[in-house]
Amino acid sequence: MDFDLAEPHWEELRDYQEQNRFDLREQFAADPQRAVRFTYTAGDLIVDLSKHLIDEGVLTRLVALGEACSLEQRIAAMFRGDPINTTENRAVLHVALRAQPGDTFKVDGVDVVADVRSVLTAMRSFSDRVRQGDWLGHTGNRIRTVVNIGIGGSDLGPAMAYEALRHYRSPDIDVRFVSNVDPAHLVAQLAGADPEATLFVIASKTFTTLETMTNARAAKSWLLDRLGGDESAIAKHFVAVSTNATAVADFGIDPANMFGFWDWVGGRYSFDSAIGLPLMIAIGADAFEDMLDGFRTIDRHFRSTPLERNVPALLGLLGVWYRNIVGHPTYAVLPYSQDLHRFPAYLQQLDMESNGKRVRLDGSAVPGDTGPIVWGEAGTNGQHAFYQLLHQGTSVVPADLIGFLEANDDLGEQHDLLMANLFAQSEALAFGKTAAEVGAAGVSPELIPHRTFPGNRPTSVILAPKLTPSVLGQLVALYEHKVFVQGAIWGINSFDQWGVELGKVLASQIIEELGAEQPDLSHDSSTNALIERYKAHKRRL
Numbered sequence: 001m002d003f004d005l006a007e008p009h010w011e012e013l014r015d016y017q018e019q020n021r022f023d024l025r026e027q028f029a030a031d032p033q034r035a036v037r038f039t040y041t042a043g044d045l046i047v048d049l050s051k052h053l054i055d056e057g058v059l060t061r062l063v064a065l066g067e068a069c070s071l072e073q074r075i076a077a078m079f080r081g082d083p084i085n086t087t088e089n090r091a092v093l094h095v096a097l098r099a100q101p102g103d104t105f106k107v108d109g110v111d112v113v114a115d116v117r118s119v120l121t122a123m124r125s126f127s128d129r130v131r132q133g134d135w136l137g138h139t140g141n142r143i144r145t146v147v148n149i150g151i152g153g154s155d156l157g158p159a160m161a162y163e164a165l166r167h168y169r170s171p172d173i174d175v176r177f178v179s180n181v182d183p184a185h186l187v188a189q190l191a192g193a194d195p196e197a198t199l200f201v202i203a204s205k206t207f208t209t210l211e212t213m214t215n216a217r218a219a220k221s222w223l224l225d226r227l228g229g230d231e232s233a234i235a236k237h238f239v240a241v242s243t244n245a246t247a248v249a250d251f252g253i254d255p256a257n258m259f260g261f262w263d264w265v266g267g268r269y270s271f272d273s274a275i276g277l278p279l280m281i282a283i284g285a286d287a288f289e290d291m292l293d294g295f296r297t298i299d300r301h302f303r304s305t306p307l308e309r310n311v312p313a314l315l316g317l318l319g320v321w322y323r324n325i326v327g328h329p330t331y332a333v334l335p336y337s338q339d340l341h342r343f344p345a346y347l348q349q350l351d352m353e354s355n356g357k358r359v360r361l362d363g364s365a366v367p368g369d370t371g372p373i374v375w376g377e378a379g380t381n382g383q384h385a386f387y388q389l390l391h392q393g394t395s396v397v398p399a400d401l402i403g404f405l406e407a408n409d410d411l412g413e414q415h416d417l418l419m420a421n422l423f424a425q426s427e428a429l430a431f432g433k434t435a436a437e438v439g440a441a442g443v444s445p446e447l448i449p450h451r452t453f454p455g456n457r458p459t460s461v462i463l464a465p466k467l468t469p470s471v472l473g474q475l476v477a478l479y480e481h482k483v484f485v486q487g488a489i490w491g492i493n494s495f496d497q498w499g500v501e502l503g504k505v506l507a508s509q510i511i512e513e514l515g516a517e518q519p520d521l522s523h524d525s526s527t528n529a530l531i532e533r534y535k536a537h538k539r540r541l
């Protein structure tokens with residue numbers, strides 16, 4: 001079925017929304033079993049959807065929409081390795097990255113599992129050597145600092161996971177991440193690093209990305225300047241993660257020190273491929289395998305659970321409900337976990353680069369809204385920043401609150417304080433405080449409107465036992481598949497990213513103009529003036 005808002009399944013959802021009141025106070029009062037009925041499990045994740053503006057009628061209609069959009073067949077097509085990335089004619093098989101020996105995933109009729117496992121074995125051997133001090137730098141020093149140079153999918157995933165799995169990291173090796181082409185990033189991240197004990201991981205699927213290659217060249221100069229200029233040092237201090245062996249060799253990295261992956265892994269779906277190498281060095285290969293097992297747990301759930309209980313599918317369908325029927329353009333991800341503080345940034349790329357599309361698979365314009373704006377911040381920090389708007393602003397922002405039953409750090413009751421805040425926020429957002437309740441609490445009449453909370457602001461609460469490697473894998477797979485579901489409903493290609501191209505092309509033209517003496521500027525008057533102002537200042541330096 002095409003994404004056609006005039007189609008009966010969409011009409012039915014819209015009619016149902018118009019004809020029913022979705023009042024959480026009323027619904028919880030009418031049904032003491034509501035929390036039980038709308039709480040689902042997938043692997044170790046417990047997902048409470050009861051504080052959403054839904055009832056059985058909504059879910060039934062959303063599931064029917066999913067069926068009408070052949071959601072289950074599309075899931076099967078992804079796992080089968082069909083070239084569902086149609087604009088690039090590629091399979092989308094990140095699920096093969098967590099395969100175990102004995103599993104089968106085929107691309108063009110060829111099973112890729114042996115290749116996946118052999119890269120994992122090479123990563124294990126390399127990361128063990130670094131961790132154990134067997135991989136030595138040019139001057140015989142063991143590696144103490146690993147600097148990952150990559151951007152987008154070659155940065156956000158491993159950087160997020162490195163923070164998330166702080167508790168599982170080796171204390172002997174510090175991993176740093178450089179992504180921005182702003183020289184400040186590389187300089188700041190290299191501060192205090194000992195060149196004799198520093199290993200660079202150049203992570204780029206294409207090995208052509210401007211930011212990464214610029215930082216990689218600067219890192220090479222930094223190292224060679226400090227190690228006497230002997231180019232043979234590069235072999236001991238630089239490894240690459242890429243699909244482009246030729247460019248890796250041209251850069252000067254021995255292809256023996258390259259960890260490969262494949263064009264059927266999208267950048268934003270790649271941190272469980274060799275792109276996870278800096279993470280594996282930090283947490284060790286066994287913990288990395290535990291993380292892969294977590295991904296696999298949710299893959300199995302997603303592949304085989306009927307839509308009515310399929311948690312990634314339900315989250316995706318709920319997102320469609322809010323985006324297309326209720327009409328909320330953004331959603332927030334609020335991890336009640338400081339270690340997950342980079343999770344919203346990671347999800348921004350995963351979701352917005354995947355589903356920020358305006359044409360369907362056949363190139364025709366989409367007739368409604370697609371990917372939402374994703375944003376968020378770790379709780380409780382967000383509470384003291386933007387929650388005012390979540391509670392009393394004029395925009396409603398559906399939110400996912402993520403928390404853990406057990407802390408990794410034991411500071412007495414402090415974890416209770418954190419979780420109390422999570423529970424309180426989802427309760428306050430859902431039920432608010434009426435003017436009558438505020439008045440009854442003795443608030444003076446002129447302040448009552450200011451201190452009233454409308455409530456009925458929807459949240460999912462996602463609970464997991466503890467932030468372990470496996471649970472992190474489960475959480476990421478949950479969102480990967482949620483994004484897939486939404487792309488399938490909207491009939492868009494979630495796996496290309498042509499929207500990033502235009503800016504890159506213009507930037508490379510402007511780079512030349514910034515370097516030229518008298519460039520013939522032919523942009524609009526605003527861009528010309530900005531470039532001229534910059535060049536004039538540069539001339540005065």
Ligand code: F6P
Binds near residue numbers: 154203267353
């Ligand atoms: O931002 C565009 C993009 O192509 C992302 O999709 C990708 O994750 C990132 O650039 C980095 O690409 P590469 O790994 O090829 O350097």
